[in-house]
Amino acid sequence: MGRSKYRKYRNQDKGNNVCFSFRKEGTCAYGDECKFKHVREDIISENLVSEALGVSGSYFPQEHGGEEIFRPRPPEERYFEQLFVTTDKNKDDDYEDVFVHMHSNGICAIGLAPGHGALNKKKRKVTKIDFIVNEKNIADFKVSGKRKKGGIWFVASHPLCTIECDDGSKYLVKASIRCKLYEVNLTLLDCPENIYTSSGHLVVVAPKKEEISEMRTNLVGKSEYEKLRLDL
Known part of the structure; x- marks a missing residue:
């Protein structure tokens, strides 16, 4: 995958359409305009x-x-x-x-x-x-x-x-x-x-x-x- 295509998909957590940045760090540079879902990994891991x-x-x-x-x-x-x-x-x-x-x-x-x-x-x-x-x-x-x-x-x-x-x-x-x-x-x-x-x-x-x-x-x-x- 070329660098330009990588930038296009870098914010997507492959397979579940979840924002990778928000899932790992709890923040996202795109905020409400991010096209991927904002779900935190720590909450998911606790089954909440x-x-x-x-x-x-x-x-x-x-x-x-x-x-x-x-x-x-x-x-x-x-x-x-x-x-x-x-x-x-x-x-x-x-x-x-x-x-x-x-x-x-x-x-x-x-x-x-x-x-x-x-x-x-x-x-x-x-x-x-x-x-x-x-x-x-x-x-x-x-x-x-x-x-x-x-x-x-x-x-x-x-x-x-x-x-x-x-x-x-x-x-x-x-x-x-x-x-x-x-x-x-x-x-x-x-x-x-x-x-x-x-x-x-x-x-x-x-x-x-x-x-x-x-x-x-x-x-x-x-x-x-x-x-x-x-x-x-």
Whole structure:
């Protein structure tokens, strides 16, 4: 490769489209104009996927009844695509919608969409979030290394957690997409009220790259979702 071509690609971490300078040194001369993703290696090595992707400050819903469905989007969120899984109303006349926010590298954060009945504070308040379903605690599964060994695969119908509310209602939240578990948001165990905040995602997962295109066809985008839930 000639010197001019080398300069063109020197900032790219081969194979994953991550900025090499930012990954190794935590800084990049190009700043926000860099065309590669800024993900720090030390965070990745500790398996803190959500922190590496900026999920804790993501564009997540707060609750029903506000003037805006979504929080203001911070600059680091520019790589996320907002997708949603919609449902019919349940026996309590509530939706059980789920968001799937996809990073440009395919990793997704899954949580409750604005239309989910558990977020309707006019009716109820979330009091408990439990990741033990069918006597299996998905929070016990640990992943390690860059290839995330030890993660378990979910089909769309696989339960992620149960959510209990002060009015006695319970919700079973499902994975909604075929994916591999990377990380569980354990802060929700002690602070279930975080479900209403920007750090209220349930899990961080990754679908197979070859299945992403097909997966998108079964989800709806932000604009379409807002049209479907005009009553929120």
